[in-house]
Amino acid sequence: MLFEDSPSLQFGSGSHSKRDALLELAGLVALLSSINRDRFGFLHVAPHGYVFREPVHGRGAIMHAAAALVGHAAPAMGGDPAKIPWHFLAQAAPKHSVLLWLGDFPPRIEPEGWAVLKRRYQTMGFRIDDPWERALPQGEAFAAFDPQAGRLVTLDGTAAEREAHARWRAEREAAWTALFPDPLTRLVCGTDENRLDALVRFFHARMTTR
Numbered sequence: 538m539l540f541e542d543s544p545s546l547q548f549g550s551g552s553h554s555k556r557d558a559l560l561e562l563a564g565l566v567a568l569l570s571s572i573n574r575d576r577f578g579f580l581h582v583a584p585h586g587y588v589f590r591e592p593v594h595g596r597g598a599i600m601h602a603a604a605a606l607v608g609h610a611a612p613a614m615g616g617d618p619a620k621i622p623w624h625f626l627a628q629a630a631p632k633h634s635v636l637l638w639l640g641d642f643p644p645r646i647e648p649e650g651w652a653v654l655k656r657r658y659q660t661m662g663f664r665i666d667d668p669w670e671r672a673l674p675q676g677e678a679f680a681a682f683d684p685q686a687g688r689l690v691t692l693d694g695t696a697a698e699r700e701a702h703a704r705w706r707a708e709r710e711a712a713w714t715a716l717f718p719d720p721l722t723r724l725v726c727g728t729d730e731n732r733l734d735a736l737v738r739f740f741h742a743r744m745t746t747r
Contacts, residue, residue, distance in 0.1 A: 541640030615687020
């Protein structure tokens, strides 16, 4: 598992941040790995560096690894995005392992070497969306804390802002689907949605289609 812990994950318009929800998904995947008697390891990447935990098997060892992942402190707000060590990742697990990438997936170009990783691993991506990312609130101006910038911003709800938001969404979706062209390799879940239900539907769809 690759957990890309960028400051932007700390955004949340409701009771849960995107980071909270994504860590919950990570824990559920670890639990599923232990039930299926698979191996589980992780690479936690943050702006200040990364931590690698080699794959282990057995419920106790996997739960211990999952606790270590969830226990990582959130990166400082207003800082740089996480920097993924792609060359290290290419050798971090045996060939044909499942590489599950959890992150925020902003609009960006495909990482160098991604094609090589897709040939080496079975790649899948998990993303959490906040309701305000899908649609800005209707009505008057509102304020929100931007963890990427590290400050409070006010949006007036103008047509120009909504158009910019729509362009950002389109660019984000284009980059996301370019990384994971097969719908059965990507999962998007909202902070206002049940993560366990979303995970069950995702893997059920994979099992019944392949």
